[in-house]
Amino acid sequence: MNTCAPRPIVVAQAASASHCANCDARHRSVCNAISTDDLERLAASAIPKVFAKGQLFIEEGEKAGDFFNVTRGTAKLYKMLPDGRQQITGFASAGHFLGLAVSDTYAFSAEAIEPVELCRFSRSKLRVLLDDFPALEKRLLQTACNELVAAQEQMLLLGRKTARERLASFLSTRIAEAAACGEHGSTISLPMTRAEIADYLGLTIETVSRTFTRFKAEGKITLPSRDEVQICDLDWLNGVASGQDHHAFA
Amino acid sequence: MNTCAPRPIVVAQAASASHCANCDARHRSVCNAISTDDLERLAASAIPKVFAKGQLFIEEGEKAGDFFNVTRGTAKLYKMLPDGRQQITGFASAGHFLGLAVSDTYAFSAEAIEPVELCRFSRSKLRVLLDDFPALEKRLLQTACNELVAAQEQMLLLGRKTARERLASFLSTRIAEAAACGEHGSTISLPMTRAEIADYLGLTIETVSRTFTRFKAEGKITLPSRDEVQICDLDWLNGVASGQDHHAFA
């Protein structure tokens, strides 16, 4: 069974306490552009939904009728070629806004890689919200700019970095994201499989696995469990990630 | 000498006819969000500039004080690794808005690959414009979304496509862009060198050259000159670009 609510569920509250007011992801999502007083307006347009691991909830090429805001869990965003080759363009976790596209069809697919909770906005309802709350639009533009910067960084990775550098960049980014969320440990947990890491980094499963093994053999990381990585030498990791010593052999 | 104005220059007009009103690129840029009546307001904030081929006008990591809107010519946008490896993330031609970044430093560098004319906006002046013209902000968000979609497509290319597919995608996109600008011929002119194409596609100069040669040998394109490509079989090109027949040998 896929149960998706490991935290206490707040059921059928009085109308005054909207689900938006209780949302853990609010402060880190675009919704923080809406003042507390206006949260009910927001809550009226946002329909909470839950998807089990493996469920596809955005499909490339389909009519783009809805926007989503992830409040819990992680989804992979990806594009595919007709013969099945897949490129994951990003992982969306709590606070991530999905569907930013002017076109009337989705440009990518999205699938839950662990139980995902999100809020759904219809295109039309979002338009009304944007007209009523210019701050929300500003916030959305900011978000889009940040994603653009991340996308450029990923292009550098995919176009010019070696397998070692790609995996180091991936781990380095994850550590930084965890730190930004207040988790300052040296261990990160990876909700995605090796196959998904490979599809994100433009590599194969085997190369990802071998590179993990080599990092471990070099004493730079440990692998406490299948989905945990402990970074032993963060400076070294960041150095490799940024492409220093491409041809050094230390 | 680098002279950059092959078209008649409009000099020192009466204040009533602003440079924005005469701008060829206006209708295809974010500036078309501003009504004709308000053009003077826009012109007062936009300072025209010219850069010769080879000039760097945005440098990654520098303080991001200005935004730019290209009105003529082409610039390459790129990121570099410390050892010189370069990834071009895009080519910006007339109508392209540059500098979209929330951070206070530029995330990429920009260099003119042919004489470039552009309008410069200071961060502060742009902010005022955005506050006064919400439509401009909406337009900017649209633009950012479109670039995001293009970036995702490029990630698919860099992460999963073969050299043949990459070059075919590049040519296919260029043909489509030309068509969108009203040029419906089967010949495209490339303002960039082979090295720049390579840095855009995540390949080497040699591989780009060899792939061009093979396409020519297969009768799918001709190369009338160094910077022109004529597409003989557009359907074939689009097929290869979209990754069909990865393992076909026709």
Next chain:
DNA sequence: TCAAATCATTGACCTGCATCAAAATCATCG
């Protein structure tokens, strides 16, 4: 007009990562 510099093409060879193929480990559930 010609020399020098830049850019493009072509060829020979090499390597990092992909592919193919087991084996080992882990997760799920009857």
Next chain:
DNA sequence: CGATGATTTTGATGCAGGTCAATGATTTGA
């Protein structure tokens, strides 16, 4: 549990595209 299937690791081998090295072609400038 213990069996079954999924995931990960490891090994052997192959190849697409990189590297190195000339040679042509085109542009630039004196």
